[in-house]
Amino acid sequence: MSSSSCRGFATMAIRLALVAVVTAGLGCCFLAPQAPAGAPRGLSAPTLGAQMPEAETDGFASGWAPLLSLGAALGMLFGLAVQPAKAITAEQFSQLTYNQVRGSGLANRCPTVESNGSEVPVKSGSRLINVCFEPKSFAVEFETDKGKEFATTKLTTRQTYSLAFVEGSLDPNPITFKEQDGMDFAATTVKLPDGQYVPFLFTVKELVAKGEGSSFKPGFTWGGEFSVPSYRTGGFLDPKARGMYLGYDQAVALPAMQADGKGGQEDLFKETNKVFDLGKGAIEMEVNKVNQELGEIGGVFVSKQPSDTDMGAKAPRTILLKGIFYGKVVNA
Numbered sequence: 001m002s003s004s005s006c007r008g009f010a011t012m013a014i015r016l017a018l019v020a021v022v023t024a025g026l027g028c029c030f031l032a033p034q035a036p037a038g039a040p041r042g043l044s045a046p047t048l049g050a051q052m053p054e055a056e057t058d059g060f061a062s063g064w065a066p067l068l069s070l071g072a073a074l075g076m077l078f079g080l081a082v083q084p085a086k087a088i089t090a091e092q093f094s095q096l097t098y099n100q101v102r103g104s105g106l107a108n109r110c111p112t113v114e115s116n117g118s119e120v121p122v123k124s125g126s127r128l129i130n131v132c133f134e135p136k137s138f139a140v141e142f143e144t145d146k147g148k149e150f151a152t153t154k155l156t157t158r159q160t161y162s163l164a165f166v167e168g169s170l171d172p173n174p175i176t177f178k179e180q181d182g183m184d185f186a187a188t189t190v191k192l193p194d195g196q197y198v199p200f201l202f203t204v205k206e207l208v209a210k211g212e213g214s215s216f217k218p219g220f221t222w223g224g225e226f227s228v229p230s231y232r233t234g235g236f237l238d239p240k241a242r243g244m245y246l247g248y249d250q251a252v253a254l255p256a257m258q259a260d261g262k263g264g265q266e267d268l269f270k271e272t273n274k275v276f277d278l279g280k281g282a283i284e285m286e287v288n289k290v291n292q293e294l295g296e297i298g299g300v301f302v303s304k305q306p307s308d309t310d311m312g313a314k315a316p317r318t319i320l321l322k323g324i325f326y327g328k329v330v331n332a
Contacts, residue, residue: 087112090130090296090328108159110134110298110326117292119217122172125332131166131182133204133301135323138190140198140307142317150320153190153198161188161202168207170329172214175222179207187231190319200307200319201231204283216287216297216329223284230276231308243274270313279316281305285325295329 090111093101101107110132139150155161166182185203192198204226211222237243287299301323306316 089114090326091294105159107164108134108162110162110164110324111296113289113291113296113298113326115289115291116294117290119215120290120292120295120297120329121215121331122170122175122329123331124171126170126172127167127330127332128170128177128327129167129330130164131168131179131325131327133163133166133202133303133323133325135161135202135303135321137322138188139320140190140192140317141320142192151192153192155188156191156197157188161186163202163204166204175211175213175216175220177207177209177222177224179204179226185229198307198317198319199231200305200317201229202319202321203228203281203305204303205229207283209283209285216290218288218290220287221284223282226281226283226305228279228281228305230278232310233276236274238271238274242272267313277309277316279306295331296326297329298324298326301325 087109088106088111093106093111096106138153138155140153141148141150163186164183166179166184168178168180170177184205185201187199188202189197189199205228207224207226209222209224211220213220235243235246237246281304283301283303285299285301287297289298290296301321303321305319305321307319308314309316
């Protein structure tokens with residue numbers, strides 16, 4: 001074997017060893033988050049009576065050997081690529097730079113609350129700021145031989161489906177939150193077991209949530225209704241260049257409108273006549289952690305809302321979401 005070949009093999013061995021060492025060192029920094037305790041279950045209606053099972057934590061065992069084989073090194077590298085970001089507190093998040101957050105998945109995570117004190121009082125003229133809603137599960141209602149049931153779905157949207165920086169007025173007796181501003185909608189798509197995609201606009205727009213009392217404490221429940229805007233806006237054009245305000249009125253021409261007499265005309269009209277549908281959703285929340293010193297609250301939520309109607313062409317499906325929320329009370 002020539003000297004150049006030997007040097008090539010030696011260089012490759014050194015690179016593989018460095019990859020293994022770096023991989024082992026980084027492994028302990030990426031831990032999968034724990035699912036929230038006290039999260040709800042049940043699919044027939046938004047209820048908060050049971051706990052959501054904790055998610056498994058895919059950690060990395062300590063004490064890795066200094067050098068790993070090529071197969072183990074590559075396996076660890078692929079494992080790192082799919083590890084979700086570990087949730088942190090709002091105070092810790094505020095200390096991170098843009099480059100530290102970018103690509104980490106933290107921007108899609110709601111902050112956690114460190115328990116401190118027994119309650120967070122609400123005074124007249126208060127505000128609830130930095131409210132965050134992070135879904136943990138998505139279910140879609142569908143028809144079966146036994147009636148309507150909910151199917152667990154696969155999320156196809158990347159990590160851009162959480163709502164953040166939502167804020168609004170907050171008044172006591174009863175506690176009433178009125179949503180006014182923030183990143184209060186997120187276009188999301190899930191996939192049913194049969195391969196069908198279901199898009200919807202995850203939102204809490206114009207939410208009015210109420211709960212009896214004048215302070216947030218563990219076990220406090222509150223909820224209300226909100227508006228669900230159309231998934232598409234008036235300027236959207238479908239694949240045939242038909243739209244609500246722009247594009248063709250009908251891209252199938254007049255003969256197609258008359259070809260089958262009356263049969264099928266209703267479906268064709270719905271595809272042609274684009275509308276901006278407005279729906280209604282409902283949400284229930286339960287507080288399970290408070291930080292009295294910082295005015296922070298955290299807990300779980302269950303939300304039901306309609307899916308996209310393709311601008312009036314399809315009947316909406318019912319979407320059931322379960323997850324965690326965060327908020328900060330600022331008294332006037």
